[in-house]
Amino acid sequence: MIDGLDGRVIELFTAEPRIGVLEASRRLGVARGTVQARLDRLARQGVIRGYGPEIDPAALGYGVTAFVTLQIRQAGGHDPVVARLARVPEVIELHTITGGGDMLCRIVARNNQDLQRVIDVIVDVQGVERASSVISLATQIPHRTLPLVRAAAGDGD
Amino acid sequence: MIDGLDGRVIELFTAEPRIGVLEASRRLGVARGTVQARLDRLARQGVIRGYGPEIDPAALGYGVTAFVTLQIRQAGGHDPVVARLARVPEVIELHTITGGGDMLCRIVARNNQDLQRVIDVIVDVQGVERASSVISLATQIPHRTLPLVRAAAGDGD
DNA sequence: CAGATCGCTGGACACCTTGTACAGTCAGAC
DNA sequence: GTCTGACTGTACAAGGTGTCCAGCGATCTG
Numbered sequence: 001m002i003d004g005l006d007g008r009v010i011e012l013f014t015a016e017p018r019i020g021v022l023e024a025s026r027r028l029g030v031a032r033g034t035v036q037a038r039l040d041r042l043a044r045q046g047v048i049r050g051y052g053p054e055i056d057p058a059a060l061g062y063g064v065t066a067f068v069t070l071q072i073r074q075a076g077g078h079d080p081v082v083a084r085l086a087r088v089p090e091v092i093e094l095h096t097i098t099g100g101g102d103m104l105c106r107i108v109a110r111n112n113q114d115l116q117r118v119i120d121v122i123v124d125v126q127g128v129e130r131a132s133s134v135i136s137l138a139t140q141i142p143h144r145t146l147p148l149v150r151a152a153a154g155d156g157d
Numbered sequence: 158m159i160d161g162l163d164g165r166v167i168e169l170f171t172a173e174p175r176i177g178v179l180e181a182s183r184r185l186g187v188a189r190g191t192v193q194a195r196l197d198r199l200a201r202q203g204v205i206r207g208y209g210p211e212i213d214p215a216a217l218g219y220g221v222t223a224f225v226t227l228q229i230r231q232a233g234g235h236d237p238v239v240a241r242l243a244r245v246p247e248v249i250e251l252h253t254i255t256g257g258g259d260m261l262c263r264i265v266a267r268n269n270q271d272l273q274r275v276i277d278v279i280v281d282v283q284g285v286e287r288a289s290s291v292i293s294l295a296t297q298i299p300h301r302t303l304p305l306v307r308a309a310a311g312d313g314d
Numbered sequence: 315c316a317g318a319t320c321g322c323t324g325g326a327c328a329c330c331t332t333g334t335a336c337a338g339t340c341a342g343a344c
Numbered sequence: 345g346t347c348t349g350a351c352t353g354t355a356c357a358a359g360g361t362g363t364c365c366a367g368c369g370a371t372c373t374g
Contacts, residue, residue, distance in 0.1 A: 001218055010210060017208040022360055031323045036362085046216040051174040051208055053167060055302040059203040060309045061158055067224075067254070067261060082297045089304035095293040097224070104224060104291065105298075108305065134261065136252040140239045141262075143300075145212040147246035148265065152217045179331055188352045193333085319372080324365105331360075339352075344345105 002047060005030070007153025009038050010048070014146055017051065057092070062108040064115050064135065065092075068122060070103040071130040078103065081127040088125075090118045107133075159204060162187070164310025166195050167205070171303055174208065214249070219265035221272050221292065222249075225279060227260040228287040235260065238284040245282075247275045264290075 002010075005028070012024055021039070025032040042048045057065075072081055078096060085091050085105065093106040107122070109115035115135070123131050159167075162185070169181055178196070182189040199205040214222075229238055235253060242248050242262065250263040264279070266272035272292070280288050 001216075010212065014209045017210070020360060032361095033324085033363095034322055037321080046213055049211040049213045049216075051210055052171045053174070053199075053208055054206040055167065055306060056203055056206045057302060057305055059158075059206075060305060062305060062309075065252070067252075078297070086298055089308040091298060092302065092305070093300045094296070094298035095222070095224075096295040096297060097291040097293055099291060102291075103297070104293070106300075134254040134256060134259075136254055136261070138253045139251070140235070140253060140260070141243055141248060141251035143250045143263075145214060145249065148214055148217060148219060148249070149212060151246040152219075177331060189332090190334095190353085191351055194350080315374105317373085320370085321368105322370105323368080326364085328363095329361085332358085334357095335355085337352100337354090340350090341348105343348080 001045075002042070002149070002153050004153050005034075006038055006042060006047075007149050009035060010042070010149050010153075011146060013039075057108045061110050062090070064109045064111055065139070066107050066109070066115055066119075066133045066135045068105050068107055068119065068131050068133040069097075070105065070122070070128050072101045072103060073127050073129050074101055076127055081125060084125045084127070085122065088118070088121055091122070158202075159199070159306070159310050161310050162191075163195055163199060163204075164306050166192060167199070167306050167310075168303060170196075214265045218267050219247070221266045221268055222296070223264050223266070223272060223276075223290045223292045225262050225264055225276065225288050225290040226254075227262065227279070227285050229258045229260060230284050230286050231258060233284055238282060241282045241284070242279065245275070245278055248279070 008028055009024065012019070012027060019027070021035050022032055025035045028035065039048070070081075072078060078101070081103070082094065085094055090107045090109060091105050092108055095104045097104045105122070107115075107118055109118045112135075119131060119133055122128060165185055166181065169176070169184060176184070178192050179189055182192040185192065196205070227238075229235060235258070238260070239251065242251055247264045247266060248262050249265055252261045254261045262279070264272075264275055266275045269292075276288060276290055279285060
């Protein structure tokens, strides 16, 4: 899927996103066209999804993260619930998970009191039967993909 | 914290990360220097953490995502466990959560069989007593922060 | 083996963006 | 009234980007 050079390209752009293709080619010791071709291919394959700015909710004042497991009422299915949860800005991520029609969502709030409000909003969503939440006390490993890239690039994968 | 223009800047760069400051200023109807100043400030405040390429694990062959709740043995504390889990490339994220010394981690695997292997690796980590996992069947809302940005920009926040 | 294909190299070109600076304008604060 | 801060519009040098092309070595194929 990706080779060693792909891995190094991704690694370099992850470490220093602003360097540009030309500087990257110098650092990697390959021609500029090569780096460009690799980036094009990686984007085409969907490996690189985009270069959007990463927003830190904490810096926006949303310092509390929690994971909420939802019990969904069977009747009506998931979709209406998803649509309603999508309208809650504090819902950062939402997954359907294994186990009796449940969902897992990641939410943020300004503080613990605000978290109560957000959870109430979610519980009030039509179709949600129960919600049980765990609060993230600390993020030991922030979202990362680099080791995965290295693993994928390392294997002849 | 951030105002309406900040919100529009973030929104625009999220939608089209490659446009550049000049084009952004044209679209937003403000001077280039203004956009530049806003971006600088947002980066300084930590709101914009960076512009690294977003990697899609699925495109790398890791199509399965799961959330694993870990029971940690009290003796020794979390840190050694964190250090060991950090060495597992499939561990994408790790949080300390509320409730008797537990942790929640997000992992990926190539398929369900591979997931078994990854979970075994995690359970084998010294200090991990038990692991219970839920598999993500579908991602209803992929990680997003835009609504939050809008909410923060909307309030006089 | 000859021929074709593919990816990489290294160079070239026009075009455009960036970084930076500066004077002018305007609104709000003191 | 005056000061401060933010935005505007402009300018300039420096450098990167998109694009194209010829050449080269490795690999595959008949």
